[in-house]
Amino acid sequence: AVDAQRAADANLDHETPLSEVFEDQIACADIVLLTKADLAGAEGIRVAKEVIAAEMPREVPMLPVVDGTIDARVILGLGAAAENDLAARPSHHDGEEEHEHDDFNSVVIDLPEIVDVEALVASIKGLAREQNVLRAKGYIAVEGKPMRLLVQSVGERVRHQFDMPWGMRPRQSKLVVIGEHGDIDEAAIRARLGV
Incomplete structure (x- = not known):
């Protein structure tokens, strides 16, 4: 009904x-x-x-x-x-005089060097499951590893691999988290990631 x-x-x-x-x-x-x-x-x-x-x-x-x-x-x-x-090739918004493009939102999370890659992967899966995060992507510094860890997720599917040496770049971990506008809660995301 x-x-x-x-x-x-x-x-x-x-x-x-x-x-x-x-x-x-x-x-x-x-x-x-x-x-x-x-x-x-x-x-x-x-x-x-x-x-x-x-x-x-x-x-x-x-x-x-x-x-x-x-x-x-x-x-x-x-x-x-x-x-x-x-x-x-029509769009859902053809003929509309004005349309807001704020259906999606993102937040950039700075992370410290991590020790446990699988724990990070589990946390990212948890973001998708618990907070409806659609996508996450970034480069992560892993303690003791000379290469940066590339992390990409769509929903609970997380892929990660070491892609290239940090070289002269600073070892800065950043993860971009994307979701629908009402689902992005930066404090809850930070808590889930432990930062």
Whole structure:
């Protein structure tokens, strides 16, 4: 009954900001790259293609990608001439006189050098689970390691690897945490990260 009441209320925004971003990007796409294909598997890729195709206003190529590796020639110089076809690429905000772009918010957290990488990963997963954090990314100094730790997360999926030596750069750990506007609570994020 509550769902029916919500659906009937024209004053309620029925879509999340994230779903609007997804739909706007799909409407404008000339090619779709399906990242993390190795984690999704064949069935996951098939389902993703179905979901995306249902939102697409026209057929475009969809390519699975592993580790962000794709030949630049595939995605550059498509000759799509998107600027000649803007009417076929509508946005959720077309026709609006004014629109706020504060649906998402971020905070930069300075961290001390860490000792336990897995504890940091667990804390980042906890941010996604407990505080609806959508994304976190940054470079972290790990005690006793000459290389910086690159950390990237989407939801509870956290990836980390040592990417390059600190060299002459200061060993400063910074983590950017991104979420929907109402979900970013800097104090709670700091507490979860132990800073």
